[in-house]
Amino acid sequence: MARTGRPRAELTLTDDERDQLERWARRRRSSQALALRCRIVLACAEGLSNKEVAGRVGASLPTVGKWRRRFLESRLDGLSDEPRPGRPATITDRMVEDLLVATLEETPRNATHWSRRLMAERTGISESSVGRIWRAFNLRPHREDGFRLSNDPLFVDKVHDVVGLYLDPPESAVVLCVDEKSRIQALQRSQPALPMMPGMPERRTHDYVRHGTTSLFAAMNVADGTVISATHRRHRAAEFVSFLGKIDAEVPDGLDVHVVCDNYGTHKTPSVNAWLERHPRFRMHFTPTYSSWLNQVERLFAEITRQMLQRGDHRSVQALERDVREWVRIWNENPRPFKWNKTADQILSSLARFLQRTTGI
Template identity: 75%
Template sequence: MARTGRPKAELILTSDERDQLQRWVRRRKSSQALALRSRIVLAAGDGLTNKDIGELIGCSQPTVRKWRGRFIESRLDGLYDEPRPGRPATITTDEVEDVIVATLEETPANATHWSRTKMAERSGLSRTTIGRIWQAFGLQPHREEGFKFSNDPLFVEKVYDIVGLYLEPPESAVVLSVDEKSQVQALSRSQPAFPMMPGMPEKRTHDYVRNGTTSLFAAMNVDDGTVIASTHRKHRSIEFKKFLQKIDREVPDHLDVHVVCDNYGTHKHPIVKTWMANHDRFHMHFTPTYSSWINQVERLFAEVTRDLLQRSDHRSVQALEKDLRQWVAAWNENPKPFIWTKTAEEILASIGRLLKRTTGPGH
């Protein structure tokens, strides 16, 4: 009597299951393993035996039996790989929480902030583990950023005034963000720099010779990014008035001029006030105290520092001033305005949240 083998459980596909299996077979992004399993189940749904399926698809009968059985037991979900157990976690959630809380609320002995080594000693975890925990929660104890709250009694009014100029400038007017980058040093390195090479950054000596200073006066048009600039060896009220006169010459006569600048004493000197009184088209808008971030020209000074001054090597003030003028001229060939996006309400709300964090309970 012929052996019929173990009776097989009946495998019947619904129309939806058949459609999904056929999509997995055709889809280019399906894994090869999932496509193979789908072909096995489709063939089984057509009534083929395990032996016939193995010969048709090119796989062993045990493989066919495995995925036939997985599909009958769990349907489509049974064709996915089961998660491998892997190595059990060695770091508990309590240990992670302890590291996070200690990082945020404690300081190490004889130090102002945590390092990976110090936290590893405290927690008993490895330095690598501490680094991964900090990275996962976005913590960087080695970094800090400075801030100082304005004590200007007219802070809110000035924020609304200046942000209003940025977002909705007046008609028939130009808005200029104005300031001086004072005491720019002409520095010459004591030795020539070693140029950058593959696998090695540029190298410069840490010591240098000071060859004098100059100040860069700049007025940036917040609409198109163009810059009016001049250099002066000093930055007194006299020099600031000369710079205003230069602005007056370069801005077309039919436009009003709104000047955004800080509260530096030279900007409010009687000499400047007298000049302003005689030039009706000029309007001064002072930023709140300790709020240089609202003056867009500071972004321009950051650009010139990064592009030119950070690695500069100037043997004289004249050479430095020449390079500053050339940098401004190159900038004006392809000016890049800084787009202001935050409204006054958003700025004040953000400052309010920071105040709650720094002056709330426990501070």
């Protein structure tokens, strides 16, 4: 019976085209759409009809006809997707690169850091697009962080010593993180605070009257989070020796006491050393210089600042000291030790990576 309908265009392949189509069809990284198109063209090259090709590859007749026609018109290039309709992109790759280089390597003429508005003026890109590009590359010019590198020649040894106490404390001993939060101010706001209301935060005046200062001496047990504390109006070696005496009185006999503290001058005076000689169960472990982050009691000071001191209103030093003692008492009712996770080697590796990024050392 004679064939009816539109005659089918014959499709023949060169050896190079066949080889390329077969590679695209079986490559794992090829898109499924491209692989299907390659199988359609290969089947058409065998002389099969569009209906037979559709049955073999699992595609519709219009799809088979479309890619047969596209291949005959443009060969391998015809298998790629055509440009989609819509407005062409107005921000080119070169513009994005220029914005990123400016963000990382330049500063604006009249400011210390870039804002969206300043970068939009610099590049001609809209402020919203500047924000999207910064978010895509995780850049936040409005934020900053501080750091201070230790110059302690025994830095590595001290890190291993202190972190070793946290992760593997000695037996029959207690490890205490000790420090002083000095010059806590008793501040009285000039006017009473306005309480929080729906849609309105608490409001406090910016000005205040000073009524003196005190210092909080604290020793936090790293095992259970309990705190031994004392308040003193002055911050000298005599007060530190007195606080060591309080620790000695409250820690049960028969336990060694390992004290982690910083390099403040009052911790190393002759009077302190003489007291330590008379109390051999006390052993001092000093953190490296500029490394207060190694002392866990600093985290405790952050808690008391956030929870009580930051919004406090005290009309006398006595009232301030009373509130501080009450805060510590309530803390000890349900103490929460801070869990230390990083090993000394992990800390040193992290610092090494930071030095590599910042100084190239």
